[in-house]
Amino acid sequence: MYLLFGTKKILLIDSGATVSLTSFPIRQHVETIINRWCINKKKKREDLKLVVAHTHNHLDHIAGDGQFQGQLFTTVVGTTVENVSYFFKLSKWPYSIGTFALDNQRQVAIIPIPGHENASIAFYDCTTGLLFTGDSLLPGRLYIANFSANVDSIQRLLYFIESNHLNVNAILGAHIEMTQIDKVDYPIGATYQPKERLLNLSLDHLHQLNNELQEQWKAGFDQRHKAYYDAFIVDPNPSQLPPYPSNGRMAEHGFILLPLSTLDLVWISHKPMFRTPHDFQLVLMAKVTHPNVNSLSLPTNTNVLQNQWTILPDLWSLNNLLNGNMTTFSAQLFIGNFEQGGQYLCNITLEIVWPPLTIVQLNASEIEPYQPLRYSSYLLSNMIVNNQTEIHLYLLHQIRVQPDFDTIAHATIDPFNCTTDIEREKLVDLLTKNGNEWAFPGLNNELLNRLTVSSGVVRAQLLNDIYSTVCSMSIIEEIQCTLGPDFYDNCHVTSHSVCNSSSLLTILFFWLCFQKEL
Numbered sequence: 001m002y003l004l005f006g007t008k009k010i011l012l013i014d015s016g017a018t019v020s021l022t023s024f025p026i027r028q029h030v031e032t033i034i035n036r037w038c039i040n041k042k043k044k045r046e047d048l049k050l051v052v053a054h055t056h057n058h059l060d061h062i063a064g065d066g067q068f069q070g071q072l073f074t075t076v077v078g079t080t081v082e083n084v085s086y087f088f089k090l091s092k093w094p095y096s097i098g099t100f101a102l103d104n105q106r107q108v109a110i111i112p113i114p115g116h117e118n119a120s121i122a123f124y125d126c127t128t129g130l131l132f133t134g135d136s137l138l139p140g141r142l143y144i145a146n147f148s149a150n151v152d153s154i155q156r157l158l159y160f161i162e163s164n165h166l167n168v169n170a171i172l173g174a175h176i177e178m179t180q181i182d183k184v185d186y187p188i189g190a191t192y193q194p195k196e197r198l199l200n201l202s203l204d205h206l207h208q209l210n211n212e213l214q215e216q217w218k219a220g221f222d223q224r225h226k227a228y229y230d231a232f233i234v235d236p237n238p239s240q241l242p243p244y245p246s247n248g249r250m251a252e253h254g255f256i257l258l259p260l261s262t263l264d265l266v267w268i269s270h271k272p273m274f275r276t277p278h279d280f281q282l283v284l285m286a287k288v289t290h291p292n293v294n295s296l297s298l299p300t301n302t303n304v305l306q307n308q309w310t311i312l313p314d315l316w317s318l319n320n321l322l323n324g325n326m327t328t329f330s331a332q333l334f335i336g337n338f339e340q341g342g343q344y345l346c347n348i349t350l351e352i353v354w355p356p357l358t359i360v361q362l363n364a365s366e367i368e369p370y371q372p373l374r375y376s377s378y379l380l381s382n383m384i385v386n387n388q389t390e391i392h393l394y395l396l397h398q399i400r401v402q403p404d405f406d407t408i409a410h411a412t413i414d415p416f417n418c419t420t421d422i423e424r425e426k427l428v429d430l431l432t433k434n435g436n437e438w439a440f441p442g443l444n445n446e447l448l449n450r451l452t453v454s455s456g457v458v459r460a461q462l463l464n465d466i467y468s469t470v471c472s473m474s475i476i477e478e479i480q481c482t483l484g485p486d487f488y489d490n491c492h493v494t495s496h497s498v499c500n501s502s503s504l505l506t507i508l509f510f511w512l513c514f515q516k517e518l
């Protein structure tokens with residue numbers, strides 16, 4: 001966030017990624033700075049107007065708006081293209097250039113740059129020569145939601161600077177995601193960045209970005225790709241990239257298969273490797289279409305599973321699945337890991353529920369690990385037990401730097417044991433969202449620290465959450481764990497004490513698979 005002072009107006013660029021007045025009192029902080037400035041300049045607060053504007057309409061840039069709305073001497077600019085055009089008098093979005101005067105001397109130019117987001121704008125401060133580019137140019141990943149718009153926007157921004165012979169002392173973006181090592185970034189959602197790159201970029205970087213975009217544009221859609229520069233990474237959204245080559249990554253792609261409380265749906269997680277054709281962490285929901293779901297005795301009581309199921313499909317192309325060109329496949333179903341002496345049960349046919357819940361490509365040359373421990377979560381069931389909500393989740397360890405480990409745990413959350421700024425009625429919806437990412441503060445991302453029943457109750461921080469949600473999670477069991485980079489070998493899952501193999505429960509939970517003779 002940036003705060004620019006004039007003698008009539010003060011401009012706050014972005015309002016932060018956190019809603020809460022208590023954990024993140026952004027307005028109070030800004031007003032303290034303004035009051036101090038007023039004392040220094042012998043000004044009265046009521047003679048100054050605070051304007052809160054945004055580099056673009058993403059939640060992590062506007063979440064603090066509520067603290068400013070309706071406050072004295074304060075205007076909050078809306079976040080849509082219409083709101084921004086109206087406020088800055090941009091008659092022909094995105095071609096008009098606006099001016100915003102902080103006083104008679106200090107003018108800020110407003111340059112529309114849609115691409116990262118529809119309502120993206122850049123601010124150029126004529127007095128200091130600072131160019132504020134939001135998420136469109138920063139030392140990190142430049143996500144592009146609309147590639148063609150972004151190509152034009154960056155070219156227009158550069159043309160605006162050069163044709164007006166403007167001096168750019170620094171380009172200031174809204175995040176730092178690069179390390180001090182060229183081309184190496186921290187993972188998305190990182191909460192610990194001990195060796196960040198400098199924030200300042202220069203006009204050279206704007207030239208680099210423009211050249212890259214122009215080249216990719218001329219090369220055509222089929223050649224479009226992620227591009228690594230020392231200080232930033234051009235990272236078009238998957239929807240803006242060409243599909244994977246058809247029939248590529250042809251192999252027998254094994255998956256872990258786990259039951260869900262939703263009738264006839266199952267959760268499947270691809271068995272990854274750091275090399276092609278298996279270089280993806282991929283999680284999907286699927287529907288069992290054959291045999292009839294009733295003849296597969298799915299464990300209806302999912303309080304403790306105690307087992308894993310795996311599937312070994314026929315040969316097919318993972319690329320075709322990723323491209324959305326494969327809707328159904330058949331596979332052999334095993335109880336236990338088919339690579340580790342699992343027991344064959346029967347053949348099943350699965351229909352993929354589109355879109356996938358998680359698609360992460362693994363990169364063998366990645367060196368910057370997730371830190372601390374991180375898992376993605378998927379809803380297993382949501383029950384009321386003794387008047388208490390009990391949310392059961394599958395947790396999948398996020399793989400990034402080899403050798404790493406592929407593990408799935410089963411955890412429960414009682415929403416009552418969370419601290420959050422979201423209204424209580426909406427908390428369950430937030431916690432049960434598939435693909436939520438959680439960090440476990442205080443637990444280094446190491447095999448020894450992985451979540452097992454002996455972890456007991458752990459503190460989990462929901463990432464990318466403007467409501468600062470932190471929950472206590474109880475780890476009920478570890479369902480599977482294998483070691484990378486090939487993920488064949490077991491991590492020696494220690495058997496837990498909930499119940500032993502001889503107990504009746506095990507028989508109850510055992511998922512029998514009857515072959516129907518039709």
Ligand SMILES: [Zn+2]
Nearest residue numbers: 056058116135
């Ligand atoms: Zn953004």
Ligand SMILES: [Zn+2]
Nearest residue numbers: 253254277278
């Ligand atoms: Zn595979």
